[in-house]
Amino acid sequence: MIENSNENLQDINEILQVRRKKLSELVSNGENPYAVTKYEVDASAKQIIENYDNFEGKAVSLAGRIMSKRGMGKASFCDLSDRDGKIQLYIRKDEVGEDSYEKIKKIDIGDIAGVTGEVFTTNKGEISVKVNAFTLLSKSLQPLPEKFHGLKDQDLRYRQRYVDLIVNPEVKNTFITRSKIVSSMRHFFDSQGYLEVETPVLNNIPGGAAARPFVTHHNTLDMNMYLRIATELHLKRLIVGGMEKVYEIGRIFRNEGMSPRHNPEFTTVEVYGAYTDYNDMMTLTENLVCHVAKEVLETLEITYQGEEINLTPPWNRMTMVDAVKNYTGIDFSAIQTDEQARNAAKDANIAIENTDTWGTILNKLFEEKVEQHLVSPTFIIDYPVEVSPLAKKMQSNPRLTERFELFITRREIANAFSELNDPIDQRERFEEQVRQRAAGNEEANMMDDDFVLALEYGMPPTGGMGMGIDRLVMLLTDSPSIRDVLLFPTMKPKKIGEQS
RNA sequence: GCGCCAUUAGCUCAGAUGGUAGAGCAACUGACUCUUAAUCAGUAAGUCCGGGGUUCGAGUCCCCGAUGGCGUACCA
Numbered sequence: 001m002i003e004n005s006n007e008n009l010q011d012i013n014e015i016l017q018v019r020r021k022k023l024s025e026l027v028s029n030g031e032n033p034y035a036v037t038k039y040e041v042d043a044s045a046k047q048i049i050e051n052y053d054n055f056e057g058k059a060v061s062l063a064g065r066i067m068s069k070r071g072m073g074k075a076s077f078c079d080l081s082d083r084d085g086k087i088q089l090y091i092r093k094d095e096v097g098e099d100s101y102e103k104i105k106k107i108d109i110g111d112i113a114g115v116t117g118e119v120f121t122t123n124k125g126e127i128s129v130k131v132n133a134f135t136l137l138s139k140s141l142q143p144l145p146e147k148f149h150g151l152k153d154q155d156l157r158y159r160q161r162y163v164d165l166i167v168n169p170e171v172k173n174t175f176i177t178r179s180k181i182v183s184s185m186r187h188f189f190d191s192q193g194y195l196e197v198e199t200p201v202l203n204n205i206p207g208g209a210a211a212r213p214f215v216t217h218h219n220t221l222d223m224n225m226y227l228r229i230a231t232e233l234h235l236k237r238l239i240v241g242g243m244e245k246v247y248e249i250g251r252i253f254r255n256e257g258m259s260p261r262h263n264p265e266f267t268t269v270e271v272y273g274a275y276t277d278y279n280d281m282m283t284l285t286e287n288l289v290c291h292v293a294k295e296v297l298e299t300l301e302i303t304y305q306g307e308e309i310n311l312t313p314p315w316n317r318m319t320m321v322d323a324v325k326n327y328t329g330i331d332f333s334a335i336q337t338d339e340q341a342r343n344a345a346k347d348a349n350i351a352i353e354n355t356d357t358w359g360t361i362l363n364k365l366f367e368e369k370v371e372q373h374l375v376s377p378t379f380i381i382d383y384p385v386e387v388s389p390l391a392k393k394m395q396s397n398p399r400l401t402e403r404f405e406l407f408i409t410r411r412e413i414a415n416a417f418s419e420l421n422d423p424i425d426q427r428e429r430f431e432e433q434v435r436q437r438a439a440g441n442e443e444a445n446m447m448d449d450d451f452v453l454a455l456e457y458g459m460p461p462t463g464g465m466g467m468g469i470d471r472l473v474m475l476l477t478d479s480p481s482i483r484d485v486l487l488f489p490t491m492k493p494k495k496i497g498e499q500s
Numbered sequence: 501g502c503g504c505c506a507u508u509a510g511c512u513c514a515g516a517u518g519g520u521a522g523a524g525c526a527a528c529u530g531a532c533u534c535u536u537a538a539u540c541a542g543u544a545a546g547u548c549c550g551g552g553g554u555u556c557g558a559g560u561c562c563c564c565g566a567u568g569g570c571g572u573a574c575c576a
Contacts, residue, residue, distance in 0.1 A: 014545060015510055015527055068536080075533035092533060109526070123534050146511040146525050148537050153511085155568045167511090210576055257501085257574050363576070387576040405576090415576080443575080481569090494567060 019141045022106055026139070033136045039063050039114040045085035048119055049127050055119040060129060062087070063114040063137060065166065066107055068147050076104065077128075080115065081166075084176075088128040089115060095132055103136075109147075110140030110166075158489050171484075177296060178473045178485055182249060184295045185269060185469075188288055194245040194271060199234035201227060201251070207451065208232030208390065210443040211254040214264075227253035231270045232390065232466065233451045236419060239462050240454045244274035249469065260481040261411065264490045267469040272419070276463035278402045281416040282379055285406055285465055286313045289377075289413075289472070297476060304409050304478055307375060315377040315406075323370045323380055324362060332362050355439075359384025359399060374407035383417075389429040389445060391417035392461075406467075408475055416465035423455035 026033060043060040064082030074093040079086050093101040107113065117131040145151040150167045157164040157171075164171050186196065206213040208230030215224050231248045238246050249269045258264065273280065293300055293311050300311040321332045330344050341361040345352045350364055362384050374380070383403040385393055391401035402418035420426050430452065433445035473485040483489035 013510075018527065070535050070538050071532085072535060072538080073532035075535085077535045077538085079536080088536070090534070094533080122536090124536075126534090126536070128534090143510040143526060146537095148525070149512040151511070152513095153507090153568085155507090156511095158568085212575095254575075259572095259575085260570080262575065360576090367576090383576075389576085403576095412576095492567070 015143050016141060019108055019139070019143075022108070023139050023141065026136070031136070033111075033139045036135070036137050039135065039137055041114070045080065045082050045087035048087060048129075049085060052119070052121075052127055056121070058119055059116060060119055061114065061116045062129065064112070065140075066109055066111050066113055067144075069107070069109060071105065074101075078107075080113065080129075086169075088122070088126050089117070089131050090120075090122065090128045091131045091134065095130065096134060100134060104134050107136065108140055108143075110142065110144045111136060112138035112140070155491075158483055159491055159494070161487055174473075174477045174479060174485060175487060177477050180296045181292055181473055181476060182469065184292045185249065185288065187295075188291045189247045189269075189271060192245075194247045194273070195243060197235070197238060197243070197246050197248055198250070199228075199231055199238075199248060201253075203228045205446050205448045205450075206230075207445050207448050209252075209254070210445065212256055212442050214253050214255045229254050230466070231268065232464065233448060235270055235272050236459060236462070236464070237451065237454045239272050239274055239419075240457055240459045244460075245272070247271040258490065260483070261471070261474075263470070263482050263486055266482070266486075268466050269469055270464065270466040272462055272464040274460040274462050277418040277461065278381070278404055278416055278463055281463040281465040282317070282381075282404055284463075285379075285414050285416065285467070286315055286377075288467075292472075293476060302476065302478070304475055305480055307409065309376060309408060309475075311377060315379055317379045317381060317404075319382045320362060320366050320380050320384070321382065321400075324365045327370045327373060328365055330365065332358070357386055359386035363387045371407065371412075372410055374410055377406065377408045379404045379406055388417065389433055390420050390426075392420045392422075393425075411471055411475075412468070413471055413475070414465055414467040416463065419459070419462040419464050421455055421459040421461060423452050426455055427452045 023033075041061055041063045043055070043062055045062065045064070048055045048060065062080060062082060064080045067079040067081045067086065070077040076091045078089040078091065080089050091101070091104055096104065114135040114137050115129060115131045116133045117129040120128060120130055122128050145163065145167050147167075151157055151164055157168070165175075189196065202216070202218070202225045203213075204225060206226040206229045209232070211229040213226040213229050215226055217223070218225050229252055231250055231252065235246055235248060247269060249267065251265050251267055253265045255264065256262065271284070273284075290300060290311055290313060293302065302309050302311065318326070325331045328348055330348060332341070335341050335344060335358065338357045338361075341358045342352055342356065345356070345361045345365065348365060348369065350361070350368055352361060352364065356364070363386075366380070370380075381404040382394060382400045383391065383405070385391075385399055385401050388401040388403050391403040394400045394402055404416055405412050406414040420429070430445060430447045434447050436444035437446065470482050470485050473479070474482060477485060479485050
């Protein structure tokens with residue numbers, strides 16, 4: 001590798017050449033930085049700064065990336081950035097020795113170094129480490145983006161997230177928060193007796209949602225398989241099997257359009273509890289989000305893109321029929337036939353098709369006229385059966401199901417219902433989905449005979465809830481795009497068509 | 501999928517009306533032992549996203565394409 005470093009020197013720009021030259025000099029002096037295997041670290045920048053009284057005057061050993069250099073002749077200052085912070089290094093020629101100082105002058109911004117030294121405060125009041133030994137631990141051959149503006153180019157930030165993380169500290173914080181949110185969720189479910197499980201990502205029949213799946217191929221079995229579009233149907237099989245409280249946090253895949261709120265792969269949590277219903281799931285959802293917000297953000301009052309959101313329960317609860325009535329004046333409880341519903345939709349300027357029914361039209365009106373108003377946390381409850389193929393019908397009105405969706409900042413955050421456990425009803429609903437599929441709806445469910453068979457063995461009354469974790473993280477980290485909460489968002493390759 | 505906008509040095513950005521590209525940071529050389537967007541002097545650095553076209557002349561105008569951002573459509 002090292003021998004190759006001179007190979008195409010003419011082809012690369014001067015900055016890269018200079019760094020490669022510095023590397024080969026180190027190598028020929030027997031100081032190949034890439035040969036170093038280990039460095040003892042006993043403190044971090046954040047620890048030192050937060051517990052300065054304990055560290056003042058003490059010897060510490062630190063390692064991290066050099067982020068800036070301020071040379072002043074026989075003394076230099078650097079900023080060293082490590083896992084959770086940044087600290088200034090003060091390097092004096094008379095402290096480290098002449099040879100060492102000359103070498104330190106040649107380091108580049110971006111190099112990884114280990115230092116030992118004494119913690120002190122400069123005259124200007126900055127907590128620093130007076131270095132007595134400096135070890136280059138890895139050479140950076142690429143120049144970093146500018147120290148003040150950081151990396152702004154969105155394309156590069158997503159494609160080269162490692163650079164984004166190095167130079168834009170708030171990015172690292174977002175992902176630390178994401179990690180804490182997921183961890184807090186696990187604690188919440190675990191402490192309530194839910195069991196975390198893992199179900200297959202490779203599915204024979206993708207189900208549990210209306211979405212086009214990704215198709216892949218298994219060579220030995222010589223058959224196509226699908227990446228899962230939800231975890232729902234497997235988790236409910238586990239309820240049938242007597243695992244009464246289960247949850248899964250996992251990646252799902254939907255072969256659909258991309259937008260600031262949609263990535264082809266994203267993470268959901270789904271939770272199921274036997275002997276509970278959608279009302280219990282509403283309470284659970286409220287408790288979950290509040291638990292996470294309190295634990296991670298230490299507040300229930302957040303700001304999302306300039307709008308203040310108060311997460312303090314209880315949250316608004318509104319039936320879909322009431323919601324549509326409030327915002328459009330159209331009262332679906334007074335509408336009986338599909339024909340009447342279609343006329344109401346026309347009056348409201350909603351585009352409809354001949355296949356639309358009372359329930360699908362109610363849902364369309366809700367999506368087009370109501371969703372945009374749901375900024376504060378709001379549970380919309382009692383969804384039409386046509387758009388809820390896996391939810392239990394309401395006893396009081398079989399056109400509706402015991403289902404809710406949670407909206408915050410106009411976005412769907414969670415979806416839950418009293419799970420349909422009637423195998424005969426479930427089979428009929430699948431058959432309806434299959435008909436829609438045959439009619440060209442690529443997002444309709446496929447028949448899942450094994451799932452129906454499972455229900456035939458008997459599933460207890462069960463409440464279930466699914467939540468988009470990426471969207472929750474967006475909300476809690478005030479991130480405008482889903483790509484800001486995904487370390488490596490899906491990107492189109494930059495160069496195409498060159499080889500083939 | 502459609503529409504609008506963006507793409508200029510490693511990074512952040514300027515480049516009216518078409519006249520042959522500029523700053524700051526980073527880099528390099530030098531000065532400087534408490535600086536912190538260090539300072540000072542000097543040097544070097546470009547496939548102006550790619551490909552066509554108009555023109556005596558294109559970073560700039562036109563067409564096609566690439567990637568991204570936003571909006572819209574789609575997404576129970």
